[in-house]
Amino acid sequence: MKQTDTKTLILDVAQDLIQRLGVNGMSYKDISESVGIRKSSIHTHFPKKDDLLAALLDRYSDCFVRIVDGIIASSDAAEVKLRRYCGLFEATLSSGDQDKACLCAMLGAELATLNHPLVERVRSFYQANEERLVILLNIGLKDGSFQFAGDTQTMASLIFGLLEGGMLLARAGGGSDQFHRVIEQLMQLIKS
Amino acid sequence: MKQTDTKTLILDVAQDLIQRLGVNGMSYKDISESVGIRKSSIHTHFPKKDDLLAALLDRYSDCFVRIVDGIIASSDAAEVKLRRYCGLFEATLSSGDQDKACLCAMLGAELATLNHPLVERVRSFYQANEERLVILLNIGLKDGSFQFAGDTQTMASLIFGLLEGGMLLARAGGGSDQFHRVIEQLMQLIKS
DNA sequence: GTCTATAGCGCGATAGAC
């Protein structure tokens, strides 16, 4: 088992910085100071900033989607599955000593400043999440634990939107407590 | 009646830029090119960038809250009032030729890069909106047109979060059509 | 109030020694 290599360390630090400050609020200088190397050394691992961002998005998306698929495949009840899914966002908000938003919520806000390959990655993260939410909601509808009027796809967009938006608002005001209450409120709205 | 003065023009352009690119993605150069003056001339009206941002936030918040108070004070049914409130966010998204998010959703994402006086202004915009949503929801609960389990304050946070978050997601994917469907879905969830 | 010119800094990126 080898120790954490520099490349991974750079990704870790960059992710933390973007989740707090945004892409355009974070710099190679910030990364280098946290990692403990010179900024020119970052270019050895990621020649351009876009290379770093692309690698970061791929890692984040793959990891997140893998966990979500695990939740869906589990033997938990639909209600527990959805709660665990929302718990991923709560965990992100509360990780570290300062409030972090979802990486793709930050990139979504700054979307118009990103190059096309990166925009596509953000887009597919959103789509992957909404697709999984549709599956998750359908499980609950089928076994009778969920009940709501209207379209399942639209309900998935609503839930994903309030999770991504709720994290941003929680950082400015009510904190993780408010975010947790919002999620519980959501559960009440769709439970049968 | 005097014609639009430069100061107002600068605020208009800056607001549009921030709603598309974020605070850290927008520059004095961008503003000067759109307004048609030199960058240094902007400093005549707003000595520091923070002065510009503070004036922008005050104007945006005052204007928005005044409209919302008008909606609340109107003789419309509670359901219509809420639909009109959500319509303000839809109008923002669809104004201009490119998708714009709420000014305070953009600043909320980049909150950790802002100075304290600006953070406070973003915070009070959120609070003002949630307060108005509480009033609006209580009107509907009282006259029986709304019905939902749980706390009204939490429901207000949920709605505000999905509006702010939904706009960000709409820009990347489903557009204003998806955003509109999400709002209609919300109406169905809380109607009695 | 707008202009030209420029200061001073931080950014991403590159070259070349070790």
Added chain:
DNA sequence: GTCTATCGCGCTATAGAC
């Protein structure tokens, strides 16, 4: 793979002429 040194650029901000 990390370092030092540096380039070229864009940024906010200031000084001073008109």
